[in-house]
Amino acid sequence: MKGPIVRMSGVGMWVPERVLTNSELEKMVDTSDEWITTRTGIKERRIADEKTTAADMGARAGLAALDDAGMAPEDVDALIVATATPDRLLPATACDVQAMMGAKNAVAFDVWGACTGWLYGINIAQGLIGTGQARNALIIGTEKLSSIVDWKDRSTVVLFGDAAGATVVVPAATDGRGVVATYMKSDGSLGDLLFRPPARGLNPSIPIDVVALGEGGNTIKMAGPEVFKSAVRSMCEAAEIALKDAGLTAGDVDLLIPHQANIRIIEATAKYAGIPMDRVWVNIDRYGNTSSASIPVSIYEARACGRIQAGSVLLLVAFGSGFTWASAVVRW
Numbered sequence: 410m411k412g413p414i415v416r417m418s419g420v421g422m423w424v425p426e427r428v429l430t431n432s433e434l435e436k437m438v439d440t441s442d443e444w445i446t447t448r449t450g451i452k453e454r455r456i457a458d459e460k461t462t463a464a465d466m467g468a469r470a471g472l473a474a475l476d477d478a479g480m481a482p483e484d485v486d487a488l489i490v491a492t493a494t495p496d497r498l499l500p501a502t503a504c505d506v507q508a509m510m511g512a513k514n515a516v517a518f519d520v521w522g523a524c525t526g527w528l529y530g531i532n533i534a535q536g537l538i539g540t541g542q543a544r545n546a547l548i549i550g551t552e553k554l555s556s557i558v559d560w561k562d563r564s565t566v567v568l569f570g571d572a573a574g575a576t577v578v579v580p581a582a583t584d585g586r587g588v589v590a591t592y593m594k595s596d597g598s599l600g601d602l603l604f605r606p607p608a609r610g611l612n613p614s615i616p617i618d619v620v621a622l623g624e625g626g627n628t629i630k631m632a633g634p635e636v637f638k639s640a641v642r643s644m645c646e647a648a649e650i651a652l653k654d655a656g657l658t659a660g661d662v663d664l665l666i667p668h669q670a671n672i673r674i675i676e677a678t679a680k681y682a683g684i685p686m687d688r689v690w691v692n693i694d695r696y697g698n699t700s701s702a703s704i705p706v707s708i709y710e711a712r713a714c715g716r717i718q719a720g721s722v723l724l725l726v727a728f729g730s731g732f733t734w735a736s737a738v739v740r741w
């Protein structure tokens with residue numbers, strides 16, 4: 410088997426200070442701490458203030474990752490931002506982040522893969538570095554999901570939170586450490602199960618006053634139980650394929666880091682993959698679903714508390730709107 414092309418040389422994260430607890434949500438919509446905890450595993454989430462955008466959060470996480478890698482913003486060759494909550498539709502959020510960070514020598518672009526976006530970004534960075542088009546890449550997942558949920562809809566508002574996470578990737582050495590396998594997939598035929606209509610409705614040529622956006626305007630619409638089933642099926646598939654490609658088995662995995670969408674999805678994926686929960690990273694209780702930020706934030710925290718060490722084998726798996734899904738095996 411060929412060796413890894415890239416390794417992760419720096420990780421960073423940023424979350425807003427404001428914590429929104431389940432008991433606060435009980436006062437806003439018809440829900441309960443007990444329902445949210447048992448159905449999702451979420452106890453609290455972070456919410457950014459009005460002035461803080463996804464680009465602001467991404468730039469802070471990106472600078473932290475560069476600092477961790479011992480790099481300056483001007484050193485970045487490729488700046489890839491995964492987000493479902495861009496500050497504006499033009500230009501790319503990555504370009505705003507580039508300007509904020511002063512990463513003036515980079516090519517900057519967005520990846521629109523919802524919760525899977527950061528893993529797609531790792532794949533793209535691997536291709537850019539592997540073909541010699543970049544010497545390094547900064548991949549940021551940043552989301553201000555609080556800005557696109559319907560705050561009156563109990564079925565979605567309890568699920569999401571705001572956060573940003575980032576990693577730097579550089580060429581791997583010959584010691585076998587780095588990204589050893591990756592897998593990506595999507596199925597656009599299931600896009601209507603989890604989507605957000607555009608602000609001007611599904612037909613932008615119709616004047617906005619006659620556009621029917623449905624309940625809640627242009628906020629997230631989700632068929633929860635259908636998404637749940639697809640998420641489990643797809644994450645299991647992705648886990649199996651990446652492990653096989655890496656020539657490893659579940660027993661070799663030191664830490665499964667799944668996208669933090671719902672504790673029951675995480676538990677089902679771990680069970681199917683044959684990985685006990687004591688080798689599964691969970692922080693959904695503190696952040697909720699932060700979409701593309703959830704895996705890089707998890708990597709940052711897991712390393713900070715010693716769960717990731719040199720040589721640790723990580724299995725990263727994500728699923729999101731699209732539907733999109735992807736996985737990676739990393740030997741740290």
Ligand code: ACO
Nearest residue numbers: 440444448524563564567633634636637670671728729730
């Ligand atoms: N509080 C109290 N009751 C609620 C709430 C709430 N916040 N939300 C829904 N309910 C009610 C429903 O109205 C329904 O009531 P009814 O039986 O009287 O009709 C009941 O709870 C059960 O609703 P279900 O939707 O069947 O509940 P389920 O057990 O499927 O849990 C959930 C819902 C948590 C949304 C689950 O389906 C889920 O997690 N799905 C996946 C969601 C997800 O992960 N999305 C993102 C993945 S991709 C990405 O990250 C972007």
